[in-house]
Amino acid sequence: MKVVLQNLTKKFPNRNKKAPDVIAVNNFNFEIPDGKLIGLLGPSGCGKSTTLHLLSGLQKPTGGRIFFGEDDVTDLPAEHRGVGLVFQNYALYPHLTVRQNICFPLENLKGAAKLTKAQMHKKALEAAKLVQIDGLMDRKPSELSGGQQQRVAIARALVKMPRVLLLDEPLSNLDARLRLQTREELRRIQKETGITTVFVTHDQEEAMSISDMIVVMKDGVIQQIGKPQEVYDNPVNLFVAKFLGNPPINVFAGQVKDGKLYIGEDAVMDVKESMDREVYVGIRPEGFILKENGVLGCGLNGVEVMGRDISVVSTHEACEAAAIRAIISAENKVDFDAKTVRFDLKPDKVFLFSKDTEERIYVKTE
Numbered sequence: 001m002k003v004v005l006q007n008l009t010k011k012f013p014n015r016n017k018k019a020p021d022v023i024a025v026n027n028f029n030f031e032i033p034d035g036k037l038i039g040l041l042g043p044s045g046c047g048k049s050t051t052l053h054l055l056s057g058l059q060k061p062t063g064g065r066i067f068f069g070e071d072d073v074t075d076l077p078a079e080h081r082g083v084g085l086v087f088q089n090y091a092l093y094p095h096l097t098v099r100q101n102i103c104f105p106l107e108n109l110k111g112a113a114k115l116t117k118a119q120m121h122k123k124a125l126e127a128a129k130l131v132q133i134d135g136l137m138d139r140k141p142s143e144l145s146g147g148q149q150q151r152v153a154i155a156r157a158l159v160k161m162p163r164v165l166l167l168d169e170p171l172s173n174l175d176a177r178l179r180l181q182t183r184e185e186l187r188r189i190q191k192e193t194g195i196t197t198v199f200v201t202h203d204q205e206e207a208m209s210i211s212d213m214i215v216v217m218k219d220g221v222i223q224q225i226g227k228p229q230e231v232y233d234n235p236v237n238l239f240v241a242k243f244l245g246n247p248p249i250n251v252f253a254g255q256v257k258d259g260k261l262y263i264g265e266d267a268v269m270d271v272k273e274s275m276d277r278e279v280y281v282g283i284r285p286e287g288f289i290l291k292e293n294g295v296l297g298c299g300l301n302g303v304e305v306m307g308r309d310i311s312v313v314s315t316h317e318a319c320e321a322a323a324i325r326a327i328i329s330a331e332n333k334v335d336f337d338a339k340t341v342r343f344d345l346k347p348d349k350v351f352l353f354s355k356d357t358e359e360r361i362y363v364k365t366e
């Protein structure tokens with residue numbers, strides 16, 4: 001089921017009446033292709049949950065339309081939209097068994113859709129098998145681990161085979177290992193069922209790893225939409241560049257002068273066709289090449305061993321952060337006792353941003 005958001009806007013009146021309205025979702029326009037998994041990504045308060053609530057019908061938009069396929073569902077109540085919802089806090093009924101919890105959305109079906117107990121149990125078992133909890137059907141939620149509880153919540157959302165699956169930070173309450181495992185499983189289930197899915201998270205790695213497409217948001221405004229790798233490789237502004245990537249991008253104060261890009265005193269790169277100005281220079285951790293007479297000189301702090309790679313930790317007075325992290329192959333030999341270290345830079349890992357607007361400056365580098 002294709003989902004289309006058209007000029008979708010949600011304003012909340014500010015508690016302080018004199019202050020302007022909070023625009024939680026500001027004129028969203030995008031299309032989620034049928035059967036894809038979209039990651040809504042951004043810091044806390046950027047409007048992710050509000051967007052999901054609008055899609056689910058739990059909240060009414062202030063403006064704009066929502067389409068499921070060709071149907072305009074903007075005025076359709078939540079229970080008629082055919083959406084499955086999963087929240088961070090599972091929200092299971094504590095006094096019901098796993099089977100009863102999963103069956104719950106099927107209980108109120110009316111008319112021709114009404115199911116017998118046996119039919120409901122069969123559907124519940126199928127959904128439980130998808131998330132591999134079919135051995136726990138008679139337990140109560142209190143007798144389950146957090147991961148198992150979240151699987152019950154996912155099975156409950158799937159039992160009606162929703163047209164659209166909406167997941168609001170569904171993995172946040174799980175420990176790191178379980179989070180990894182469950183996100184891979186979610187992806188498998190999503191692919192198996194082909195249900196169009198919107199996955200909300202503030203965790204960039206999580207969104208990048210399972211999404212067909214990510215929507216990066218800030219303060220209710222969409223910053224960039226694209227395939228995870230494309231957005232990572234081509235951020236449109238400093239916010240997006242900083243939000244994606246771990247370790248994060250290294251940001252320096254720089255200057256474009258006479259066809260060269262300067263960081264401090266070092267001319268680090270030739271840049272074509274650009275006016276002289278001050279810029280932010282973002283360099284991805286994998287954009288550094290350790291080299292004795294390299295273009296950028298930094299103070300050496302130390303080396304963090306990561307196994308296959310090492311992280312060279314260094315300093316530079318033009319760098320925004322206290323430490324620069326350069327990820328290089330462990331085959332490189334770093335002189336631990338040296339006070340300084342020099343790098344060459346990979347041009348496609350270096351991005352320039354306007355000092356004023358923080359928008360990307362597209363220049364030819366070489």
Ligand code: ADP
Nearest residue numbers: 012013022024043044045046047048049050051
């Ligand atoms: P996220 O899920 O990305 O953390 P939310 O969608 O929950 O963000 O919130 C977006 C913005 O809208 C925040 O500034 C939040 O304070 C505000 N907001 C959310 N719900 C309400 C509400 N019911 N009333 C007033 N303001 C709200």
Ligand code: MG
Nearest residue numbers: 045048049050
């Ligand atoms: Mg939220």
